[in-house]
Amino acid sequence: MSVMTYIGAIGAAQQEAMIADERVIIIGEDVEANVYGTTGGGKQRAEKGDFVEQFGHRRIRNTPISEEAIVGAAIGAAMTGLRPIVDLSYSSFLYMAMDQLVNQAAKNRYMFGGQSSVPVVFRSAMFYGLNTGAHHSDRPYPMFMNVPGLKIIAPASASDAKGLLRQAIDSDDPVMSFEAVPLWGLKEEVDDTEYRIPFGKARIRREGSDVTVVGISGSLPLALKAAEAMAEEHGISCEVIDPRTLVPLDTATIVESVRKTGRLVLAEPAHRACGATAEIAATVAEEAQDALRAPIRRLTAPNMQIPFSPALEAQLYPTTEKIAAAIRQVAGLEKTAEERISA
Amino acid sequence: MLRKADLQNNTLLEMQRRMIRIRLFDERASKMVKRGYIPGTVHTSIGQEAQVVGACMALRKGDHITGNHRSHGHPIGMGSPLGPLMAELVGKATGVCRGKGGSLHLADYAHGSLGESGITGSSIPIAVGAGLSAQTLGEDRVAMCFFGDGAANQGVLYESMNLASAWKLPVIFLCENNHYALSTPAHTVTGGRIVDRAAGFGMPGVRVENGQDVLDVHEAVAEAAARGRRGDGPTLVEVMTYRFREHSEGLRINVDYRDTNERETWLARDPIQMHRAWLIAEGVATEAELDALADEIAQEVEDCVTFTMESPDPEPKVAFEDLYTDPYDMEAVQ
Numbered sequence: 001m002s003v004m005t006y007i008g009a010i011g012a013a014q015q016e017a018m019i020a021d022e023r024v025i026i027i028g029e030d031v032e033a034n035v036y037g038t039t040g041g042g043k044q045r046a047e048k049g050d051f052v053e054q055f056g057h058r059r060i061r062n063t064p065i066s067e068e069a070i071v072g073a074a075i076g077a078a079m080t081g082l083r084p085i086v087d088l089s090y091s092s093f094l095y096m097a098m099d100q101l102v103n104q105a106a107k108n109r110y111m112f113g114g115q116s117s118v119p120v121v122f123r124s125a126m127f128y129g130l131n132t133g134a135h136h137s138d139r140p141y142p143m144f145m146n147v148p149g150l151k152i153i154a155p156a157s158a159s160d161a162k163g164l165l166r167q168a169i170d171s172d173d174p175v176m177s178f179e180a181v182p183l184w185g186l187k188e189e190v191d192d193t194e195y196r197i198p199f200g201k202a203r204i205r206r207e208g209s210d211v212t213v214v215g216i217s218g219s220l221p222l223a224l225k226a227a228e229a230m231a232e233e234h235g236i237s238c239e240v241i242d243p244r245t246l247v248p249l250d251t252a253t254i255v256e257s258v259r260k261t262g263r264l265v266l267a268e269p270a271h272r273a274c275g276a277t278a279e280i281a282a283t284v285a286e287e288a289q290d291a292l293r294a295p296i297r298r299l300t301a302p303n304m305q306i307p308f309s310p311a312l313e314a315q316l317y318p319t320t321e322k323i324a325a326a327i328r329q330v331a332g333l334e335k336t337a338e339e340r341i342s343a
Numbered sequence: 344m345l346r347k348a349d350l351q352n353n354t355l356l357e358m359q360r361r362m363i364r365i366r367l368f369d370e371r372a373s374k375m376v377k378r379g380y381i382p383g384t385v386h387t388s389i390g391q392e393a394q395v396v397g398a399c400m401a402l403r404k405g406d407h408i409t410g411n412h413r414s415h416g417h418p419i420g421m422g423s424p425l426g427p428l429m430a431e432l433v434g435k436a437t438g439v440c441r442g443k444g445g446s447l448h449l450a451d452y453a454h455g456s457l458g459e460s461g462i463t464g465s466s467i468p469i470a471v472g473a474g475l476s477a478q479t480l481g482e483d484r485v486a487m488c489f490f491g492d493g494a495a496n497q498g499v500l501y502e503s504m505n506l507a508s509a510w511k512l513p514v515i516f517l518c519e520n521n522h523y524a525l526s527t528p529a530h531t532v533t534g535g536r537i538v539d540r541a542a543g544f545g546m547p548g549v550r551v552e553n554g555q556d557v558l559d560v561h562e563a564v565a566e567a568a569a570r571g572r573r574g575d576g577p578t579l580v581e582v583m584t585y586r587f588r589e590h591s592e593g594l595r596i597n598v599d600y601r602d603t604n605e606r607e608t609w610l611a612r613d614p615i616q617m618h619r620a621w622l623i624a625e626g627v628a629t630e631a632e633l634d635a636l637a638d639e640i641a642q643e644v645e646d647c648v649t650f651t652m653e654s655p656d657p658e659p660k661v662a663f664e665d666l667y668t669d670p671y672d673m674e675a676v677q
Contacts, residue, residue: 023480025479058478058479059479061510063506064502064505064506064509066502066505066506068468068498068499068502069468069471069499069502069503069505069506070506071468072465072467072468072469072471072472072499072503073468073469073471073472073475073503073506074472075468075469075472076409076457076468076469076470076471076472076473076474076475076476076486077472077473077475077476077479078472079457079469079472079473080407080457080472080473080476080477080486081476081480081482082475082476082479082480099462099465099499100465100468100499103460103461103462103465104460104465104466104469108450108458109665109666109667109668110443110665110666111440111443111444111448111450111458112440112443112444112448112450112452112458113438113439113440113441113442113443113444113665114441114664114665115440115450115451115452116450116452116457116458117668148666149666149667151667171668172668173667173668173669
């Protein structure tokens, strides 16, 4: 075990996979100079581009700023023997490659009756909350949840980032990895040895009996903090769940938890319409309506573009306080003392 | 000059065989659209057989191609058997894509066909990726993408040409210039000559003026393939050709967008008739032998239709297969 940051764990998973399998290559803008800190091999954000030394220029390549061709070439390479990792840096840049992601990566295996497999990973970082303005702040994972054929991971901790990304690289299907930049510096003890986290298995980060709280990506640590505060301040016992992968999505674990608690609060940094939390809320409504003792609450970004000014941006995302308020509300604390649940 | 001296007689005859295969397959497919056996529509390669076969036969086993909506000729050019292709057009269980691709999305991996694409230009970077894997893995193969004069104006082509050239990938960009993007004359929407765009990316550009001559096409593409295998990078080959039929079967356009003289000039340059005359003149085959070849292929097409019509429809559950490499959770879609 050693202490790794979230971004360091992503680099560690890439390095591990590059060592384990010569078919793994990394392509993307500025990967050789390790500009984003995932191709340096260090446990912390590395400063030296030593992936190039370790693996050579054939296996780690800077690309032109041509997202459509990069993504398409990675798909073609994956269909013919390589296992590429494409570093697209900002997730807002995915749109440049939309045709390749949606019409080729997601559809080829299906359209061709299973003749092809497309073992490729598309990594992109969600730089929200950092005053990067509307063209660099997207959290677009819900759009891709609507594209059958893609798998989607959204790690919320260093250890999950390492294990999920490793599983993604080993996967024979196209996987999109949405990495939350606000979590880059998050540190924890991470297993140095190789391990993989299976897709479609939510992680219960905190057990509880009164309210189920689901946090997605960067909202998960906020949900944990809110749960801790609610336990201390009000004696409310929250069960905090991280789905970890959005496709496949482990709704069974969430439904089971709601059957126990009867209350559900959901938080994610994406826009509200058709978000991951909308999908989860709908599934719970379909499968466990009878168990609900309060309306489901969702904390999301509004259906609004992201402004630049620090004075404007921060209010748009879920915060620990907003999640805590929602927990209090579903637990009845925002109403009367009589309506409060017994701790 | 590369002609009979450089190619074996059986190769020269195989060219004729594959061109006739495309012609008769597509003629039959057209009839089957008309009679309602093939749902939707098809885009035939009739008139463009030399361009397709000359290019495909310049490749080797292990090489890859990607293609476009004018899709049947490419796998046939690579040597695909006809039965599973026709079954795919009709949507049968025995189709090469299990009935899930149809005419627009044929692929036959066993014969190097990585997939046709219903999105114009979309399969171009896929071939670049096949070139990337060849180079990275040190495998002696090349990849070729077919695209039309219409796709030549898609931005993805230029991103792809730049990437292939910067990395010196073994890729052949094969532009099938049949002069029309559906009803739009290419010259009205294209600045300059397509072939000249190669220079901007530091790669050779070759234009095959007589794209109805299978040997001319073959020669240009063979040279491009050799360049790729030598590690000298990609080539753009623009082949001037003409589709003899409408853009797609059953499509009726009231405006006569193609000049009658132009059409007649091109119809007189039938690639199959031209190669037949050449084979006879050069003593490669006799008229009787070539007639027998055509009869043989006619029978093959009959057989592929019989195979198709006798094949079962796919089971409904097949719609839920092949999305991922792991089995789809049926409960999740109920």
